[in-house]
Amino acid sequence: MTRIPFGRFVIAGILVVASAVVLRSHLVAAQQAAAPVTFTKHVAPILQQKCQVCHQPDSIAPMSLLTYDDAKKYARLMKERTASRLMPPWYIDKSVGIQHFKNDRSLTDAEIDTFSRWLAAGTPLGDPKDAPPASSAPADPSQWEFAKQYGKPDLVLKSPPYTLAARTQDKWFRPTTDTGLTEPRWVRAIEIRPATSDGRKIVHHVLTLLQQQETGVTNLAESAHHMQTSAGLFMEWAVGKTGEVFNADAGKLMLPGSKINWEIHMFAIGREMKDNQVELGIYFYPKGTVPPHRTVLKMFDVSRGSELDIPPNSTAMTQNFYVMQAPGRIENFQPHMHMRGKAMSMEAIYPDGKREMLSVVNNFQWRWHVNYIYADDTAPLLPKGTTLAFTAWHDNTTNNPNNPDPRQWVGWGDRTVDEMAHAWVDVTYLEPEELDKMIADRKAKAATKTPPTVGFVRPVAPGTVIR
Numbered sequence: 001m002t003r004i005p006f007g008r009f010v011i012a013g014i015l016v017v018a019s020a021v022v023l024r025s026h027l028v029a030a031q032q033a034a035a036p037v038t039f040t041k042h043v044a045p046i047l048q049q050k051c052q053v054c055h056q057p058d059s060i061a062p063m064s065l066l067t068y069d070d071a072k073k074y075a076r077l078m079k080e081r082t083a084s085r086l087m088p089p090w091y092i093d094k095s096v097g098i099q100h101f102k103n104d105r106s107l108t109d110a111e112i113d114t115f116s117r118w119l120a121a122g123t124p125l126g127d128p129k130d131a132p133p134a135s136s137a138p139a140d141p142s143q144w145e146f147a148k149q150y151g152k153p154d155l156v157l158k159s160p161p162y163t164l165a166a167r168t169q170d171k172w173f174r175p176t177t178d179t180g181l182t183e184p185r186w187v188r189a190i191e192i193r194p195a196t197s198d199g200r201k202i203v204h205h206v207l208t209l210l211q212q213q214e215t216g217v218t219n220l221a222e223s224a225h226h227m228q229t230s231a232g233l234f235m236e237w238a239v240g241k242t243g244e245v246f247n248a249d250a251g252k253l254m255l256p257g258s259k260i261n262w263e264i265h266m267f268a269i270g271r272e273m274k275d276n277q278v279e280l281g282i283y284f285y286p287k288g289t290v291p292p293h294r295t296v297l298k299m300f301d302v303s304r305g306s307e308l309d310i311p312p313n314s315t316a317m318t319q320n321f322y323v324m325q326a327p328g329r330i331e332n333f334q335p336h337m338h339m340r341g342k343a344m345s346m347e348a349i350y351p352d353g354k355r356e357m358l359s360v361v362n363n364f365q366w367r368w369h370v371n372y373i374y375a376d377d378t379a380p381l382l383p384k385g386t387t388l389a390f391t392a393w394h395d396n397t398t399n400n401p402n403n404p405d406p407r408q409w410v411g412w413g414d415r416t417v418d419e420m421a422h423a424w425v426d427v428t429y430l431e432p433e434e435l436d437k438m439i440a441d442r443k444a445k446a447a448t449k450t451p452p453t454v455g456f457v458r459p460v461a462p463g464t465v466i467r
């Protein structure tokens with residue numbers, strides 16, 4: 001018998017123990033993978049956080065997803081709609097551009113996987129004790145969305161009632177309402193919504209214009225003064241959108257005696273809609289608070305006015321370019337197109353020639369005008385002379401499931417069967433020094449952040465063979 005020196009025993013022992021540990025962790029992982037996904041433990045929390053605000057009675061979705069029975073009935077459809085990223089509504093390309101937003105409601109890959117594993121496991125209920133607490137119950141759909149952050153809106157304005165016939169051409173209603181303000185107030189967030197769930201079925205978009213005598217306005221960036229001196233557009237709303245939240249250092253100014261000019265676009269759905277109204281919810285900064293910047297809402301036209309020309313059974317691409325006349329921060333990206341809209345991107349070409357794709361919506365859905373609001377530390381900071389390049393794609397073929405009729409020629413127009421292409425973007429103009437400081441602050445903050453720890457990757461010296 002060969003004598004094995006004691007040292008080798010020790011090494012062999014360590015190896016055995018080490019491989020047992022490795023084996024065990026593999027086993028745990030395998031068990032976890034095999035452990036059935038249950039409704040109470042895995043599915044219910046996702047539904048609460050990401051779905052039920054819309055999927056509950058009296059909210060905007062066609063079916064409720066509050067109970068186990070509801071979820072079980074729709075398990076296959078939920079798997080399909082989440083895997084294709086049609087639900088929840090969030091159509092940003094996740095592989096390119098900025099990914100941190102204030103209002104991200106998308107699912108993680110693991111959450112999407114949960115829906116398919118739950119279906120594969122036969123939609124088990126699981127242990128009732130695992131159910132998420134009621135405190136994490138979904139938001140009440142009759143509440144204003146931003147009430148969670150700011151409490152109830154400080155001012156709610158309603159458009160005058162309008163009755164839409166059962167069958168008629170699209171209608172545009174343009175009334176004016178007094179705001180009733182007696183002192184200047186700065187606005188930090190705005191929401192628009194049709195007042196009733198019936199209203200939601202017929203209102204395609206709402207534009208609100210703030211009309212006021214602009215006297216005694218302060219806090220405008222000198223370098224972009226002429227671009228900020230009119231109140232202009234207050235907020236745009238289209239189906240699927242909630243509202244605007246301004247950066248903590250910026251907002252909109254409303255003055256005493258101001259008025260709101262509404263433009264409400266409605267389309268008939270075969271049933272008379274009586275006394276339809278739209279509500280505008282306004283959240284003010286506390287009295288006396290004057291944020292240092294005034295944000296302006298811009299409509300960046302992409303299709304070059306009425307030049308859209310989309311032949312039957314074809315696709316089209318249009319582009320437009322805007323040069324920043326002053327330094328500015330881009331607060332959001334919200335593409336607007338109609339049924340043939342497919343994708344839109346916003347790219348920055350810096351004065352030094354560097355190009356940066358800011359955002360791409362690659363799976364545009366015309367019923368969902370999602371406003372992608374950048375997080376405070378990701379909102380693009382652009383020097384004067386930066387070109388914003390917008391590109392829009394339309395698909396008038398049978399490949400587009402939203403296309404009502406690929407045999408039609410389509411051009412620019414107001415109806416949903418006509419096309420458009422523009423982006424709604426809030427711009428906060430800044431002094432050059434302010435921009436430099438914001439860029440420097442961001443760099444400093446990024447430098448102090450500890451790099452994320454990645455579980456299984458360990459640093460190795462170059463040339464090391466990894467087995």
Ligand code: HEC
Nearest residue numbers: 050051054055060061062074077078081082087088089367
């Ligand atoms: C912002 C509101 C909203 C959120 C959040 C939302 N949905 Fe929806 N959902 C809707 C609306 C409205 C429809 C119907 C129109 C449509 O399909 O776009 C719908 C449709 C669906 C459908 C298709 C129903 C059918 O009969 O065709 C499924 C399935 C679905 N949602 C699942 C989900 C799941 C799962 C989540 C969460 C992970 C979710 N939704 C989050 C509003 C929402």
